Amino acid sequence: MIIGVRSNVKEDNPASLGIRAQSLSVFAYVSVYVMVKVFQAADATDLVTELRRSFDDGVTRGYEWRVTQLKKLLLICDNHEPEIVSALHDDLGKPELESSVYEVALLRNSINLAVKQLKDWMAPDKVAKTSLTTFPASAEIVYEPLGVVLVISAWNYPFLLSIDPVIGAISAGNAVVLKPSELAPASSSLLAKLLEQYLDSSAVRVVEGAVTETTLLLEQKWDKIFYTGSSRIGRIIMMAAAKHLTPVVLELGGKSPVVIDSDTNLKITAKRIIAGKWGCNNGQACISPDYILTTKEFSPKVIDALKQELEAFYGKNPMESKDMSRIVNSNHFDRLSKMLEEKEVSDKIVYGGQKNRDKLKIAPTILVDVPLDSQIMSEEIFGPLLPIITLNNLEECFDVIRSRPKPLAAYLFTQNQKLKERFALTVSAGGIVVNDIAVHLAVPTLPFGGVGESGMGSYHGKFSFDAFSHKKAVLYKSFIGDAAIRYPPYSTGKLRLLKALVNSNILEIFRVILGLS
């Protein structure tokens, strides 16, 4: 059974869950069977009760179940790639290559890694040394599933950002509810359909919906909430989680800066920035380059190189290119238009600026030296606009970045080794990439997650498993070697000896204790 409904009626939103599609110009992807009933408070309660029962019965705990579910996810990727590509095209006009590579292939890698590593991940960590105080003993850290968890995902990479956390939740042995974003309705509906069809519905469920459904879900007591989206909603999620002491992972965004040193390979730099900005969902990505910092002197060269490569990538008329996503909906289109049309901003466009509200297309647009207090420099752009801020010398980039909320990513292009190291060590961001954009996302040995305004917690690879596990400390002691000095009545002699014991590691003390015991 599919619980819930994608509501067509856009309710008046209590200024919380945000910008929503009014009417998708593209087409209405309505799967009739999902529309059967409205998701209500009782449904949310029943849902969690059912999943809690499965969890308590141990359904999700075993290695076999986890692997089976992961393999089913792999089957989804293998058997349904064309439908996924098509849903992403419906929702975002996403080019096939982007959908295949950045959503399906990344997921496939992620699943393959989990299947391969799961036994290792699940094995308790033996803790090498127990201290003298607790001798004789052995200790380990056991990875314990948290229970029933909620994943609330985003519209920009609706498959990757939905299934990747679900991989972590399943790997760690949890029951999981996924709430895909209502702003990518074709993807949401396909996710609901495929997960219902392939996965164990006693422990993995999809609830489609918007504000109402999310609010009802958030009232339940989850063992973890994993949210991908904006910092504004992130606060609301955490507030709701606090009521039940539910830990959260918040994968948010921010204005990720790109610093370009003049000592760089400018051609490759420009290519990589374009691929990471417009080539990743047309700037609608949480780790998208948000603005460029470079010197006044070097900026004309940067602009020329960007123009040249943009034309090589997307042709003379980028509005016609099939190789770029469109803007997700008219609300976001209007938000971006407003940003672009602001006073002292619109006259700073040096490239692009074309837009077409009917097709929800905005051309790659570069601006130079917009005011720092403009909207475009105050909020996350999340679209195809790229302002360049020029500095008297590159050194100033450190202060500019530090004076702003911590971004999800910070990028630097340079061949200067000292600058690389200094940037990596001192610039605070979720992650740092030197000489490329966004590719750290594809390295499963690196934790992916924000800091400060860009979020808390991390995932990918083993970190996903960890995000959905409780690391339980386990200490086994034996009954031999029980020393009387631990116990009252306390004498001065006991105090002295116990202090010596606790404070030192010396073998002599240890012998004394054994003598005493």
Next chain:
Amino acid sequence: LSWDSQLNICSDSLSLSLSLSPVNPGCFLRKRVRLSAMAKVFEAADASNLMTELRMSFDAGVTRGYEWRVSQLKKLLVICDNHEPEIVSALHDDLGKPELESSVYEVALLRNSIKLALKQLKNWMAPDKAKTSLTTFPASAEIVSEPLGVVLVISAWNYPFLLSIDPVIGAISAGNAVVLKPSELAPASSSLLAKLLEQYLDPSAVRVIEGAVTETTLLLEQKWDKIFYTGSSKIGRIIMMAAAKHLIPVVLELGGKSPVVIDSDTNLKITVKRIIAGKWGCNNGQACISPDYILTTKEYAPKVIDAMKQELEAFYGKNPMESKDMSRIVNSNHFDRLSKILEEKEVSDKIVYGGQKNRDNLKIAPTILLDVPLDSLIMSEEIFGPLLPILTLNNLEECFDVIRSRPKPLAAYLFTQNQKLKERFAMTVSAGGIVVNDIAVHLSLPTLPFGGVGESGMGSYHGKFSFDAFSHKKAVLYKSFIGDAAIRYPPYSRGKLRLLKALVNSNLVEI
């Protein structure tokens, strides 16, 4: 979901809950009034000035270097070395804590914790090298442990030194500026902490704010980079709500009703000794990992009770109310709370040992109860005192359901010599931590993360985990300009798509 209204509610309930603290915290306390601290009231402007100053120090890089961290840690060690008698005395004032407990479970544990940090800090600070994948080749990657910024530690009254300084060790080790708010319910300790930290540590980056609800509320309005709270789950919720407003990650070290399961296949004498030492011998049950209730079989319970009685008498004498080897109850509020749960109907008649109390000297004797109702107060809230109910089961197997039906505790204990039972318990019982055949000692193992799950909290610390709790694990990927492949870039062709998919999906050899 409007969080304005929620925050109002939350500060109301903060006042509500924190105002339970007595106006006059106890008649036994030596007056330890520091004039400087009393000179003025802590106001909103003070909180924001404090934050501004510490932020300035952090931004100026004061706290980042290895040298600063080490120098501050060494100062903390000097505090332990030079001021143990004053610490013991403050703990005696606040809690009547025996010298051995103060010396061993507060000062010595801190000393160990500091020494470990000093020894390991270079290793902890070094970036972790990470393997890179083909997709990003050629590249190198590492995980850099980055200080979070300016952090707040709100600690508790039961182990006021350990629970204050141990998180501060983590905060300093990780290179943060830190504000400590000790508990106002242990005023002598709070005052001594303020004095010593002010005297020894770098005031540009480490501060102590003493106070109660007002001060805490003002502090919680600031934008910290992490809040580390030790206390109750009720206040934990309020802390997390306040933190949500600024997207501040939290560590919540809470408590819960930690069960002790006793199998009949055990060394009963050592079992009861360890339970007594872990319950009454650790601040008289006023500890977050204190045994809260015992589960054993109907059949075995009489033996457990007999053994407990015998060892309690060996430890504390015929009249435990006179023993110097046990803390008192922290204050009259808590005394009254404990009295109330003890005097409840169908509970008071279940006392099989102890039960004596004296409100004038805030003493309650070690008290054992047998088969109190499951819905009684004593079985509903965390006891946090010298009362210990024993629940009997038809067979030990039932213990798993009893524990699972309740909120997840901070610790779960099992005494048995049965290897299978040990393993099953360790694998399937959910709790912050598990100890088999002892009580509370996992706390002293720095290689184990210490922290709760569910109602018993989130996040963990101790040893390297303390450093991690106050660090951001920053992913860093270095790429070179060589090996730039055109297939990454538009215009996209069929061939590019096929090749790129093959590249992403496979390993080096196949390509």
